[in-house]
Amino acid sequence: MNTSTIRSAITDRKIIEFTYHGYARIAEPHVYGIHKGKRQILVYQVGGLTSSGRIPDWRRINLDDISGLKVTGQKFDGPRDRPPEYSDWDTIITMVK
Numbered sequence: 001m002n003t004s005t006i007r008s009a010i011t012d013r014k015i016i017e018f019t020y021h022g023y024a025r026i027a028e029p030h031v032y033g034i035h036k037g038k039r040q041i042l043v044y045q046v047g048g049l050t051s052s053g054r055i056p057d058w059r060r061i062n063l064d065d066i067s068g069l070k071v072t073g074q075k076f077d078g079p080r081d082r083p084p085e086y087s088d089w090d091t092i093i094t095m096v097k
Contacts, residue, residue: 005069006032006041007094015046015074019067023049027059028076033092039063042086058086 009016010029017026026047033040040063046056079096 003032003039003063003093005071006063009071010041010094010096013075013078013096015072015076016043016069017048017072018061018069020061020065021051023051025049025059026072027061028080029096030079030082031086031089031092031095033095034090035060035088037090042082044080058083060086 006016006029008014010032013028015026016029017024019025025043025045027043027045029041029043031042033042041061043059043061044056045059048055050057050059052059
């Protein structure tokens, strides 16, 4: 996984599309970092499918499990209020500002 694509999408506030655990997803990427030793992104999923809850909603995504990542031409407005359970990171590499 080329992490510069993720970093650019976060910096430019661009919506991403990808497949994760067999489900096509559409999301706003908000944070890229290390959580419990794993490279992850925190996204606000706005479309696609999921096996674990409702859409839209927050999701932590393991970068090693993503395939078919594509940055769309659509922009999103900016940071959203994140629930406290998504604020713990070992290291934040980049985040929406």
